[in-house]
Amino acid sequence: MDSEKKIKELEYRIFNLEKNFDLISKNLNRVQESLPFHYNESSEKENILADNLLSIKDACSLLNITETKIMEWVKKDLIAFKRVGEITYFDKIELKVLFRKMMIQDLE
Numbered sequence: 001m002d003s004e005k006k007i008k009e010l011e012y013r014i015f016n017l018e019k020n021f022d023l024i025s026k027n028l029n030r031v032q033e034s035l036p037f038h039y040n041e042s043s044e045k046e047n048i049l050a051d052n053l054l055s056i057k058d059a060c061s062l063l064n065i066t067e068t069k070i071m072e073w074v075k076k077d078l079i080a081f082k083r084v085g086e087i088t089y090f091d092k093i094e095l096k097v098l099f100r101k102m103m104i105q106d107l108e
Contacts, residue, residue: 053082053089062095063102 056067063070073079074088079098082089 052092054092054095056088056090059090059095062092063099 054062056070060067060070070079070090074081080091080094082091
C-alpha cells in the first residue's frame with residue numbers, strides 16, 4: 001500500500017508540474033509576442049546614448065571644420081543631428097562615417 005500511495009503522490013506531482021509548465025509556456029509565448037512591439041516602439045523613439053553624442057564644438061573638432069560650416073550642413077540635411085532641449089548634438093559614429101565619405105570624395 002505504501003508504494004501505491006507514493007506512486008499516486010508522484011503522479012499528482014508530475015501532473016502539477018506539467019500544468020505549471022503549460023502555464024509558464026503560455027506566459028513565455030505572450031512575452032515573446034509582445035517583445036517585437038516593445039522593441040519597435042523603443043527604436044522609433046531613437047535611443048540616445050550619451051557616450052555617442054558630441055556637442056557642436058566636439059563635432060567641429062572631430063571633423064576639423066567651423067561651427068558655421070557644420071550648421072550649414074545641418075540646414076541642408078547633409079548631417080544628422082539630435083536635439084535635446086535647445087542643444088544640438090551629433091552622433092559620433094555618424095560623424096565618423098561622414099568624415100570617411102568626405103575623405104574618399106577628396107581623393108577622387
